[in-house]
Amino acid sequence: MxxxxxxxxxxxxxxxxxxxxxxxxxxxxxxxxxxxxxxxxxxxxxxxxxxxxxxxxxxxxxxETRRRKRENILREIYIKEKNIILPLSQQEIFIGGLFLYLGEGGKTKEYELSLSNTDPAILKIFIHWLTKILNVPKNKLRIKLHLYEDMNVRGEIKFWSEELKIPFSQFTKPYIKKTKRSSLTYKGGFGHGTCNVIIGDAKLAKRIFMGLEVIRDYFSKRASSLAV
Structure with a gap:
């Protein structure tokens, strides 16, 4: 029934x-x-x-509901972390810059500091560190781009100049790879090539390289003390 x-x-x-x-x-x-x-x-x-x-x-x-929920969760986490992290002292920014350079900076030339990246945000941090913490005059920085042959060279210089607030006059001749970006399977990055920020200053380079050694030694000793 x-x-x-x-x-x-x-x-x-x-x-x-x-x-x-x-x-x-x-x-x-x-x-x-x-x-x-x-x-x-x-x-x-x-x-x-x-x-x-x-x-x-x-x-x-x-x-859309899931997206908004995720955004709200991330926003709450962002605000919480912002309250924990900020404000940063000059000393904290200096040490943070050392860690950035330890991971990303050039270490083959003892007379200069350089950092290459495809992300403008990383390079802005590096430039802030150089100019505001290490007192490097911004007009002393040199910029070298690594581009692909099918990219608009002047357009990419304009992009990086506007992003980093650095005039064309501080850009050196770009390195052009004999490969077309359009032919790459994995393009990655931001689609504007790789930007290298350089400051030629042997005295400053020695100081930073020794700072990197201090960090390496510090964590090497801590790792050794934890070893069984």
Whole structure:
């Protein structure tokens, strides 16, 4: 008797244009059972299209809700970390710059400091460190770009000049790779080549390189003390 009532209710819901999934949610019966009961009651093409559009809208709404939720979570974490990290003292920025240089900076030339990257944000940190913490005059910096042969050289110089707030006059002749960026499988980066910020100052370079040694020694000793 219960099955008969369920079937009758399923038929009523079907006549209202509900899908198998919607009816299954109401009655709790299997999809195979519904398929048998409703085999002679297909939905119209118009109704199928409406359900498909509704499902797409529901999916998009779900994705948007998840995106907003994720953004809110990340925003809360950002605010929390900002309150922990900032403000930074001059000493903290100096040490942070040493760690940046230890990981990313050039170490083969003892008479200069240099850092290459595709990310303008990394280079802005480096330039701030040089000019605001190490008191390097900004007009002493040199910029060298590494580009691909199918890139607009002047356009890329303009991009980096505007990003880093450094005039064209401080850019040296770019290095052009004999490869087309469009032919690369993995392009990565920001699509504007690699930018190298350079300051020629042997005295400053010695100071920074010795600072890197201090950091290496400090953590080497700590690692040794933890060894069993």
């Amino acid at each position: 219960a099955k008969i009532k369920e079937r009758q209710k399923a038929l009523r819901l079907r006549k209202l244009g509900q899908s198998y999934a919607q009816i299954k949610k109401v009655l709790g019966v299997s999809k195979s059972t519904l398929s048998y009961w409703l085999r002679n009651h297909p939905l119209s093409v118009k109704r199928i299209r409406e359900l498909r559009d509704w499902n797409q809208a529901r999916i998009e709404h779900y994705i």
